[in-house]
Every structure is written in C-alpha cells, then in structure tokens.
Amino acid sequence: MNDWITIAIPKGRILEESVELFGRIGIDCRELLSDSRKLIFENTEQRMRYMIVRATDVPTYVEYGSADLGIVGKDTLMEQGKDLYEPLDLKFGYCRMMVAEPANLARTDDPSGWSHIRIATKYPHVAETYFASKGIQVEIIKLYGSIELAPLVGLSERIVDLVSTGETLRQNGLVEVESIAEITTRLIVNRASLKTKYERITHIIQGLEKELQST
Numbered sequence: 001m002n003d004w005i006t007i008a009i010p011k012g013r014i015l016e017e018s019v020e021l022f023g024r025i026g027i028d029c030r031e032l033l034s035d036s037r038k039l040i041f042e043n044t045e046q047r048m049r050y051m052i053v054r055a056t057d058v059p060t061y062v063e064y065g066s067a068d069l070g071i072v073g074k075d076t077l078m079e080q081g082k083d084l085y086e087p088l089d090l091k092f093g094y095c096r097m098m099v100a101e102p103a104n105l106a107r108t109d110d111p112s113g114w115s116h117i118r119i120a121t122k123y124p125h126v127a128e129t130y131f132a133s134k135g136i137q138v139e140i141i142k143l144y145g146s147i148e149l150a151p152l153v154g155l156s157e158r159i160v161d162l163v164s165t166g167e168t169l170r171q172n173g174l175v176e177v178e179s180i181a182e183i184t185t186r187l188i189v190n191r192a193s194l195k196t197k198y199e200r201i202t203h204i205i206q207g208l209e210k211e212l213q214s215t
C-alpha cells in the first residue's frame with residue numbers, strides 16, 4: 001500500500017518557518033533550503049516526499065492529490081476558493097489584506113460614500129467579494145506585483161494588497177483606509193488523502209497542533 005506522504009511547501013517568504021516547524025515534529029526537510037535546483041526530495045526511511053512550489057500553486061497540487069499536505073497563506077486560499085480541508089492555523093506569516101490609497105486622497109475621502117471604485121490588485125476575487133458585500137461596484141485591474149505603484153501612475157486610485165511592516169505603503173505615500181482580513185499561514189490537506197492515509201495525516205496534524213500550543 002502506498003502510504004508515503006507528500007508535502008507541498010512554498011518557496012519564498014514562508015519557506016524557512018515551514019521547514020523549521022516540520023523539523024520540530026521530527027520531519028526533516030532542510031534540503032529545501034539548499035540552493036539546489038531540485039524540486040522534489042525523498043526521505044525513504046520516513047516515507048516522506050517534499051516538493052517546493054510557487055506559493056500560489058500549493059492549493060492546486062493539494063487539490064489534485066499530487067501532494068497530500070500543503071502549506072499556504074490564507075490570502076491565497078481566500079483568492080482561489082478551492083475545496084480543501086484546512087485543519088490548522090500555523091500562526092506564522094502574519095500580515096493583513098487591506099484597501100489603501102494615496103495619503104492626499106485619504107484626507108478628504110470617505111469610504112462609506114463609495115459607490116463605484118476602481119481597484120488594482122493581485123486578489124481580484126477577494127476584492128470583488130469584499131466590495132460586493134458592501135454594495136459597492138468595483139472595476140478590478142489585475143496585477144501580479146508591485147501593486148503600490150498603481151495609484152502613483154494613475155492606473156487606479158485604490159489598491160487591495162497585503163501589508164506587514166507598512167514600509168511599502170509609507171515609502172510610496174499611501175495609507176490604509178479599510179482592513180479586509182487578517183492573514184496567517186495554514187496547513188491544507190487533500191480530502192481523499194485524509195481518508196486513505198488517515199493515521200499518518202492525523203498524526204502529523206496532532207503533532208503540529210501540540211507544537212503550536214507549546215509556543
């Protein structure tokens with residue numbers, strides 16, 4: 001029986017903390033931190049595989065069962081809306097999803113009076129849903145990065161993006177005007193794997209849960 005467990009871990013911001021957390025429950029995937037171009041690593045003794053993928057691709061690998069488990073930001077889950085089991089908030093990677101605009105505009109602007117606005121964002125689905133729930137019509141301009149540039153060059157007055165230190169907003173003369181959601185990193189699980197590899201997966205979830213409680 002194939003009882004190997006495959007975990008999809010995102011390169012980028014949350015890689016190091018993910019590797020560190022798994023290390024604390026005896027799952028050693030430090031190889032993912034090396035400069036190697038290898039994308040998948042195996043630990044035969046533990047019957048585990050680790051794959052390194054783009055953060056936005058983690059839910060896809062888990063949804064299709066190419067990975068049993070994945071680690072991903074809540075922002076990505078909210079945007080993609082896939083049917084995945086999300087048993088744990090891993091608590092790291094904290095940031096916020098918010099609406100921002102130029103400080104100059106914010107001085108006189110009143111968000112409660114918005115009826116039709118234009119938004120540049122990497123999160124079109126989240127932005128659309130958020131404004132729809134408030135009865136505001138929104139024209140979305142999808143961007144893939146450097147979102148804070150949009151108001152500075154007249155692409156859109158407002159943006160929806162993530163903020164953590166606030167440094168990017170500050171250095172570009174923008175201010176937060178509405179908060180949409182608090183974001184942390186989550187563990188996600190393929191629903192079929194949860195049934196077929198129930199014991200191994202539950203053991204990992206409980207190990208992580210215990211580890212998180214002790215910190």
Ligand SMILES: Nc1ncnc2c1ncn2[C@@H]1O[C@H](COP(=O)(O)OP(=O)(O)OP(=O)(O)O)[C@@H](O)[C@H]1O
Nearest residue numbers: 012013054055056073074075093094095162163164
């Ligand atoms: N300041 C921040 N900016 C962006 N993401 C952050 C920040 N702080 C924490 N995060 C979390 O880190 C996750 C991964 O971010 P990262 O920048 O590594 O990937 P990405 O560029 O969003 O994804 P991709 O590489 O697929 O485009 C985000 O989804 C979010 O949950």
Ligand SMILES: O=P(O)(O)OC[C@H]1O[C@H](OP(=O)(O)OP(=O)(O)O)[C@H](O)[C@@H]1O
Nearest residue numbers: 145146147161162163164165166167168
């Ligand atoms: O509040 P801060 O600590 O400044 O962090 C927020 C910035 O970090 C992220 O961008 P990222 O560095 O991922 O670049 P990108 O916009 O090109 O995706 C995010 O999209 C903000 O631009």
